[in-house]
Amino acid sequence: MDGLKVEGLKKHFTIGGGFLGGKARKVRAVENVSLSVAPGSSVGLVGESGCGKSTASRTILRLEEPTAGRVTFDGIDVASASPAEMRRLRQRMQFIFQDPYASLNSRRSIRKTLEEPLKVHGIGDPAERRARAEAILSEVGLPRDAMERFPHEFSGGQRQRIGIARALVLQPDLVVADEPVSALDVSVQAQILRLLDDLREKRTLSFLFVSHDLGVIRHFCDTTCVMYLGHVVESGPTQEIMDDPAHPYTVLLRQSSPIPDPANRVDPPRIAGEIPSPANPPSGCPFHTRCPRAIAECRESMPATKEIAPGRQVACHLF
Amino acid sequence: MTALLDIRGLTTEFRVNGHWHAAIQDVNLSLAANETLAVVGESGSGKSVTALSALRLLPQAGARIARGEILFEGRDLAKLSQRQMAKVRGDEIAMIFQEPMTSLNPTMTVGDQIAEVLMIHRGMSHGAALKEARDLLDEVRVPDPGRRITEYPHQFSGGMRQRAMIAIALACRPKVLLADEPTTALDVTVQHQVLTLLDDLKRERGMGVIFITHNLGVVAQIADRVAVMYAGEIVETADCTRLFANPAHPYTEALLRAMPRVDRRADTLEPIPGSVPSITARPAGCHFAPRCGYVRPECGHHPALGPISGAGGSDHQARCILRAKAEEAAWTV
Numbered sequence: 129m130d131g132l133k134v135e136g137l138k139k140h141f142t143i144g145g146g147f148l149g150g151k152a153r154k155v156r157a158v159e160n161v162s163l164s165v166a167p168g169s170s171v172g173l174v175g176e177s178g179c180g181k182s183t184a185s186r187t188i189l190r191l192e193e194p195t196a197g198r199v200t201f202d203g204i205d206v207a208s209a210s211p212a213e214m215r216r217l218r219q220r221m222q223f224i225f226q227d228p229y230a231s232l233n234s235r236r237s238i239r240k241t242l243e244e245p246l247k248v249h250g251i252g253d254p255a256e257r258r259a260r261a262e263a264i265l266s267e268v269g270l271p272r273d274a275m276e277r278f279p280h281e282f283s284g285g286q287r288q289r290i291g292i293a294r295a296l297v298l299q300p301d302l303v304v305a306d307e308p309v310s311a312l313d314v315s316v317q318a319q320i321l322r323l324l325d326d327l328r329e330k331r332t333l334s335f336l337f338v339s340h341d342l343g344v345i346r347h348f349c350d351t352t353c354v355m356y357l358g359h360v361v362e363s364g365p366t367q368e369i370m371d372d373p374a375h376p377y378t379v380l381l382r383q384s385s386p387i388p389d390p391a392n393r394v395d396p397p398r399i400a401g402e403i404p405s406p407a408n409p410p411s412g413c414p415f416h417t418r419c420p421r422a423i424a425e426c427r428e429s430m431p432a433t434k435e436i437a438p439g440r441q442v443a444c445h446l447f
Numbered sequence: 448m449t450a451l452l453d454i455r456g457l458t459t460e461f462r463v464n465g466h467w468h469a470a471i472q473d474v475n476l477s478l479a480a481n482e483t484l485a486v487v488g489e490s491g492s493g494k495s496v497t498a499l500s501a502l503r504l505l506p507q508a509g510a511r512i513a514r515g516e517i518l519f520e521g522r523d524l525a526k527l528s529q530r531q532m533a534k535v536r537g538d539e540i541a542m543i544f545q546e547p548m549t550s551l552n553p554t555m556t557v558g559d560q561i562a563e564v565l566m567i568h569r570g571m572s573h574g575a576a577l578k579e580a581r582d583l584l585d586e587v588r589v590p591d592p593g594r595r596i597t598e599y600p601h602q603f604s605g606g607m608r609q610r611a612m613i614a615i616a617l618a619c620r621p622k623v624l625l626a627d628e629p630t631t632a633l634d635v636t637v638q639h640q641v642l643t644l645l646d647d648l649k650r651e652r653g654m655g656v657i658f659i660t661h662n663l664g665v666v667a668q669i670a671d672r673v674a675v676m677y678a679g680e681i682v683e684t685a686d687c688t689r690l691f692a693n694p695a696h697p698y699t700e701a702l703l704r705a706m707p708r709v710d711r712r713a714d715t716l717e718p719i720p721g722s723v724p725s726i727t728a729r730p731a732g733c734h735f736a737p738r739c740g741y742v743r744p745e746c747g748h749h750p751a752l753g754p755i756s757g758a759g760g761s762d763h764q765a766r767c768i769l770r771a772k773a774e775e776a777a778w779t780v
Contacts, residue, residue: 176634176635176636176637177605177634283722285722313489313490313661313723314489314661314663314702314705314706315489315701315702315705315718315719315722315723316718316722317705317707318705318706318707318716318717318718318719319718319719319720321707321716321718322715322716322718325715340634340635341707342635342709343664343706343707343708343709344707346707346708346709346712347707347716348707367712370709370710380636381635381636382709383639384635384636384638384639385635385664385709386635386638386639386662386664386665386667386668387664387667387668387708387709387710388663388664388666388667388691388703388706388708389667389691389710390667390668390670390687390688390691391688391691391692392667392710393667393668394668395643396636396639402604402605402606402607402634402636402637403634
């Protein structure tokens with residue numbers, strides 16, 4: 129059992145150049161992502177919009193075919209798995225989506241939603257499937273009478289509980305959660321985080337947790353990978369990264385994250401500009417166009433990933 | 448300090464299934480020049496309805512201002528006709544919204560959209576207005592403004608669009624700016640840029656800013672004073688430093704404990720059980736009582752917003768029976 133391992137993952141998309149004409153361009157959504165999620169641990173993937181964190185998580189589960197790189201789960205290569213193997217793998221790797229409104233079928237009762245994955249994977253007879261759906265429903269904190277109701281009858285937080293129940297009904301080993309609490313209010317967000325905490329402990333689940341919110345990542349993840357324009361620029365134990373960020377981008381991200389303490393108003397370096405387009409990434413280090421500490425070398429070559437402390441890796445020429 | 452905008456006893460109602468229900472109830476807010484007042488709350492708290500009511504932007508049907516005054520420089524905006532109100536809006540009071548892409552016109556250049564405001568309110572010629580638009584884009588720190596005024600919103604990034612929105616809002620040098628979740632759709636690094644910009648502009652122009660947000664972190668970074676809303680009411684108001692150091696209302700306290708923080712190690716979050724009641728199902732007594740950890744039988748009575756015990760000389764008020772200033776409550780009734 130060695131969990132999920134991702135090495136040198138790449139995912140490029142082609143835009144334009146079709147029937148409507150225009151120049152074909154390559155969007156380098158994911159350039160170089162390597163990470164590993166040990167059984168029972170949770171790894172955070174953090175970055176701003178356009179950094180490729182969602183694409184990376186989808187590619188890892190082979191919801192998108194990777195352009196290059198290797199993804200293995202307990203030694204099985206996800207990209208080259210046969211359809212039968214893939215089906216078994218899918219049972220063990222499940223996805224929780226961001227938007228609890230869009231990711232549930234509005235015409236399907238909660239019972240159908242929860243029994244469907246079991247049916248697809250040919251698990252149990254109808255009575256057993258019913259029992260399993262009921263068990264998971266109470267585990268995520270929804271009342272029994274929710275079973276025959278439809279998604280529109282639930283609040284955002286309750287819908288996210290349904291999304292979690294659907295992911296967990298197959299008893300997976302790994303859950304990939306893409307911004308699972310971003311659409312929720314603070315008070316409800318804490319309820320869902322608490323629920324995920326409890327489930328993780330009870331079922332020794334491992335998590336790949338995608339978020340833009342450093343506070344949520346700090347709370348939930350043991351290890352954090354910071355992404356910028358398709359690259360993991362820094363990774364390491366969450367607490368170290370939050371308290372002592374190394375990469376200039378992580379520093380900026382950390383200082384820009386608002387803290388609920390007016391005595392602690394920070395003034396991060398006033399850098400101009402926003403994240404460049406992955407269709408037209410800058411040369412060298414992807415962050416050099418906004419980096420307050422950029423040197424000549426940064427424009428020319430992509431820095432290699434170096435280990436600066438045990439378990440702590442940074443891709444930056446300054447280290 | 449004399450108030451620039453003074454909202455008194457504002458109650459706005461929506462019609463749901465043939466009955467009028469109060470979306471916001473008895474809201475009192477006052478804003479001084481060169482001040483940022485943050486209105487913070489979760490969805491359904493009534494923070495946006497407060498702003499829309501103040502600008503008279505509620506839909507014509509199914510919504511009404513039932514009671515209250517919106518005093519702006521001695522005039523009651525609640526009593527103005529739509530035509531008179533249109534003169535005030537965008538001129539003396541301006542507003543910026545959450546999603547800049549849906550608030551900008553995709554078929555007009557950014558320059559024309561800024562110029563339009565000046566042509567309508569100031570009667571400027573197109574040429575003069577466009578020149579002013581260029582200066583405004585420069586003022587909101589959009590690089591290369593001369594070229595940018597000829598571009599369309601889709602050519603702008605998210606942060607640039609929000610800057611363009613701010614330029615439109617500021618074109619007529621408003622005295623009051625209402626900002627409804629202006630940074631929620633932005634990434635944190637860009638959010639910080641926009642917050643800094645708003646703060647600089649407030650100082651330079653001496654504007655009063657009402658900043659509506661759900662994010663307590665953003666509040667702490669930008670506000671001078673804070674009003675916390677829950678289920679259509681202001682439940683606590685205090686100056687920013689005091690509110691975060693000594694939250695008085697159990698809801699504010701719970702909200703701060705439910706927020707995962709980037710600067711602190713917290714192994715357990717304390718969620719608030721339940722969810723915000725809908726406007727048709729608000730409890731009769733204290734609206735927060737069903738979710739409150741300190742609930743007592745007295746909470747069945749609806750509490751008033753009043754000074755709290757231990758507030759000293761500060762203007763710190765909360766809507767909670769347990770935190771009310773006992774010795775004063777006896778004789779202020």
